[in-house]
Amino acid sequence: MSEDNPALAEREYMDYDVVIVGGGPAGLAAAIRLRQLAIEEDFDLSVTVLEKGSEVGAHILSGAVIDPVALNELIPDWKEKGAPIDTPVTDDHFIYLGPSGGLRLPNFFMPPLMNNHGNYIVSLGEVCRWLAAQAEELGVEIYPGFAAAEILYNEDGSVRGVATNDMGIGKDGQPKDTFMRGMELRGKYTLIGEGVRGSLSKELIRKFNLDEGREPQKFGIGIKELWEVDPSKHKKGLVQHTMGWPLDNKTGGGSFLYHFGENLVSVGFVVHLNYQNPYLSPFDEFQRMKTHPVIRETFEGGRRIAYGARAITEGGFQSVPKLTFPGGALIGCSAGFVNVPRIKGSHNAMATGMMAAEAAFEAVKDGRQGDELAAYPAAYEKSHVYKDLKRVRNVKPLWSRLGTVLGVGLGGIDMWMNQLGIGLPFTLKHKKPDHASLKKASECKPIDYPKPDGKLTFDKLSSVFLSATNHEEDQPVHLKLKDETVPINFNLPTYDEPAQRYCPAGVYEVVRDDDGSNPRFQINAQNCVHCKTCDIKDPTQNINWTVPEGGGGPNYPNM
Secondary structure, X not given: OOOOOHHHOOOOEEEEEEEEEOOOHHHHHHHHHHHHHHHHOOOOOOEEEEEOOOOOOOOOOOOOEEOOHHHHHHOOOOOOOOOOOOEEOOEEEEEEEOOOOEEEEOHHHOOHHHOOOOOEEOOHHHXXXXXXXXXXXXOXXXXXXXXXXXXXXXXXXXXXXXXXXXXXXXXXXXEEEEEEOOOEEEEEEEEEOOOOOOHHHHHHHHHOOOOOXXXXXXXXXXXXXXXXXXXXXXXXXEEEEEEEOOOOOOOOEEEEEEEEOOOEEEEEEEEEOOOOOOOOOHHHHHHHHOOOHHHHHHHOOOEEEEXXXXXXXXXXXXXXXXXXXOOEEEOHHHOOOOEOOXXXXXXXXXXXXXXXXXXXXXHHHOOOOXXXXXXXXXXXXXXXXXXXXXXXXXXXXHHXXXXXXXXXXXXXXXXXXXXXXXXXXXOOXXXXXXXXXXXXXHHOOOOOOOOOOOOXXXXXXXXXXXXXXXXXXXXXXXXXXXXXXXXXXXXXXXXXXXXXXXXXXXXXXXXXXXXXXXOXXXXXXXXXXXXXXXXXXXXXXXXXXXXXXXXXXXXXXXX
């Protein structure tokens, strides 16, 4: 049978002690820590990292201002080793924007944990490339361009590894001349660090009920551009955050501008995905934000050189799922350790990767495999990550319930009280998932977004071009509809099909005949920048984001 259909042929496999999915901060920190421990104790330990991007860093997108606390622990001499971390934060601005002006809040007004003193502005993609080099020097095998598409299970139900997807499958589902069967990577333990709303994480959380007793995970969408600005407008080391306009008081989010490197400015916009108006377009809100007088002056005379988008976990302390399952663990944003008010998560991702690595190393050294790494959640509950998230746990719920002005104000007071050890003695709930927050289109007003000028503001397609996104066109669509009738028969009349607007890459369109009749739902999967927003925000949870062929997607050089 396998001779007639090569897709049914038995897969080859490789055995490792620890298999890690995802070449981001969490996965690479875990790999490095595992090999450090193996070398320190002269113990033979094999470690591999699978990365679906064409190279490590290709799918990494973050602001990014990083707290070096975890890196200091992992690689204390990172400066001497040439880490691409060389722009310390020198100034912090926090501004509340109105339609035509802004009010800068004095730094002494901000809770101490919001202070960026000692942090660095970086390209997180470049940091990950450097971490990958450190990992390989220690003996870690890294395989970019291979997407982990399937969880492998032992007969007792424990996880025994992952399988990469088959390559060279046509849109018709049949093998092409370029067909290559996927590979099984089997491990005594498997660490899942595939980032926000990963396809394997979803399966594991569901199969092992890891979210039982937890609040729903909450998300935002972060959209980012990298600009080369006029040298006279560059203020190296400046970190600027804004809230308010163009979002209304009920819609959470805000912007960031980070000045670093040689005349580079990262500018981005985050919209919390519990927004209510189905006519809202996060991409267009971002473009509109750049026209504000406080923002636009930075970019006049500059040029945009990169673009990307990524979902962000925002649930925090009360949404972190159970971290372990038989045979492995969730690390980094697969579990969700972002500190929302600090707008930081990379340090927590690295720290949880290291904690899971230490638990896995001891287990393998003791001759165990396939059981639960109980030492990992125990370490987490004693860590700075746990403390970090616990003291800001009520900021996001207050913001969601009371709006930006009152909610953030009360959240700031709660952070000050926590600093003094007298914070709220209870944990607020998130109540409902983000996909359940949309109102019907009939209850909302359409938003009239200005046309892009091609200099400061842009359209989606020219932006996707800058992301260097590429997918093999003749492959099965990786954005799968559970029911193909839902977009037109339900979402369109109920919500004016919000996928047309929440996607920052123009993947989803409602196309009609010239006379406006016969609406059809079109998926331009080749545009997908792997942000996962559709999987999160679709009101009927009808879209399932899965991995395309390995190596597909964006190719961010410096995001």
